Amino acid sequence: MHFSAAENPAEWTLVPKKVLIVDDSPAQVKLIQGLLEPEGYWPVGLSDPKRVEEAITVERPSLILLDVVMPGRNGFQVCRELKENVRFNAIPVILVTSKDTASDRYWGQQQGADGYVTKPFTREELLRAVRRFA
Amino acid sequence: MRSTSVLILTDDGEFARTLTACWQVERQLPGISVLTGDHWNNGAEVAPDLLVIGPLKEGALGETLRNLANSTAIILCAPAEAKELGLLRKRYPRLLHVPLREDWTQVVLLVAGESLRRTEALRLARLAEQRAAQNANQATLGRYMMEMKHNMNNAMTSLLGNAELLLLEPGELSAQSLAQIKTIHTMALRINEIMQRFSSIASEMREVETPSQAETIDDEATLFPRR
Numbered sequence: 001m002h003f004s005a006a007e008n009p010a011e012w013t014l015v016p017k018k019v020l021i022v023d024d025s026p027a028q029v030k031l032i033q034g035l036l037e038p039e040g041y042w043p044v045g046l047s048d049p050k051r052v053e054e055a056i057t058v059e060r061p062s063l064i065l066l067d068v069v070m071p072g073r074n075g076f077q078v079c080r081e082l083k084e085n086v087r088f089n090a091i092p093v094i095l096v097t098s099k100d101t102a103s104d105r106y107w108g109q110q111q112g113a114d115g116y117v118t119k120p121f122t123r124e125e126l127l128r129a130v131r132r133f134a
Numbered sequence: 135m136r137s138t139s140v141l142i143l144t145d146d147g148e149f150a151r152t153l154t155a156c157w158q159v160e161r162q163l164p165g166i167s168v169l170t171g172d173h174w175n176n177g178a179e180v181a182p183d184l185l186v187i188g189p190l191k192e193g194a195l196g197e198t199l200r201n202l203a204n205s206t207a208i209i210l211c212a213p214a215e216a217k218e219l220g221l222l223r224k225r226y227p228r229l230l231h232v233p234l235r236e237d238w239t240q241v242v243l244l245v246a247g248e249s250l251r252r253t254e255a256l257r258l259a260r261l262a263e264q265r266a267a268q269n270a271n272q273a274t275l276g277r278y279m280m281e282m283k284h285n286m287n288n289a290m291t292s293l294l295g296n297a298e299l300l301l302l303e304p305g306e307l308s309a310q311s312l313a314q315i316k317t318i319h320t321m322a323l324r325i326n327e328i329m330q331r332f333s334s335i336a337s338e339m340r341e342v343e344t345p346s347q348a349e350t351i352d353d354e355a356t357l358f359p360r361r
Contacts, residue, residue, distance in 0.1 A: 025288065027292055028288065028291060028292065031291065031292055031295040031296060031299070032295075034295070034296075034299045035295060035298070035299065038302065038303070069284055098283070098284045098285075098286075098287030098288050098291070099284070100283075100287065100330070100333055101333065101337055102337065118287070119287045119288060119290070119291040120287055120288075120290035120291040120293070120294045120295075120322070120326050121291065121294070121295075122294060122298065122323075123295070123298045123299075123302070
């Protein structure tokens with residue numbers, strides 16, 4: 001939770017931080033939503049990686065959870081392009097992926113990812129990564 | 135060369151004794167058996183790597199070799215007529231005739247050594263082929279596992295995550311259902327550990343492969359130097 005930026009502190013309200021979940025599997029999106037919601041986050045799901053920029057513009061998330069193996073546009077590509085774009089590069093990106101080798105992790109870092117969570121993850125592992133940024 | 139076998143077939147005791155004695159001073163000694171023509175039984179019960187035939191009773195040579203496999207390596211030290219020898223050579227391509235001259239033992243040992251080395255090399259080559267086929271099968275399985283790992287991890291994420299969600303908000307679930315979900319969660323974690331171990335073995339193998347291949351290349355260079 002965080003406070004909204006109203007000028008009068010009396011008008012401050014608790015607004016859940018928005019987390020954009022990009023994963024081509026609706027089941028995975030639903031699962032991550034289910035894990036984040038009880039912790040006070042506002043998860044928004046997106047299953048089409050080609051529409052990430054559009055979703056960011058509309059939703060203005062505080063954090064992006066990004067799958068890697070997706071049809072059409074993989075998570076590494078999405079991350080690289082977001083980090084090259086001044087409009088989006090301030091938003092932290094956590095890669096949430098089943099690609100679990102050291103070279104995958106290194107490649108994720110090279111694309112500018114701020115965090116890396118390997119599937120399958122426990123609830124605690126996911127929350128620990130999310131809390132670092134939101 | 136202990137794994138190879140030689141059968142000396144002769145009715146001449148002196149021939150067998152001389153040859154065996156000479157062989158015993160050699161550095162590499164095969165397993166040697168001696169049989170007389172009477173006990174030969176048409177070669178039905180023996181399959182030596184090399185058959186050394188010494189002098190036999192007159193007229194017994196053709197009959198003796200009748201049931202022998204064509205691929206058998208034979209050193210014939212018995213006197214034979216040119217026609218008979220020609221026929222035998224046609225039937226047994228690996229037959230070599232060593233006339234009983236002064237240095238016949240040296241010639242037999244030399245030829246036998248080469249023949250047994252060939253047998254041993256063939257055996258090793260066959261073994262290597264079998265192992266290579268086995269390795270190829272295992273590599274296919276390994277590759278399949280590696281390809282499936284992504285799907286497996288995704289499935290495990292759902293399994294673990296949904297079990298955790300149910301444990302977090304049990305609602306009206308009974309104690310027994312909760313215990314069962316806990317078991318599913320624990321087992322999912324165990325499968326996850328197994329998969330991680332598999333991944334770490336796979337990455338370790340990749341790291342080991344490079345120096346191993348480099349060493350193999352070095353070995354090949356030593357064995358087969360380029361001229």
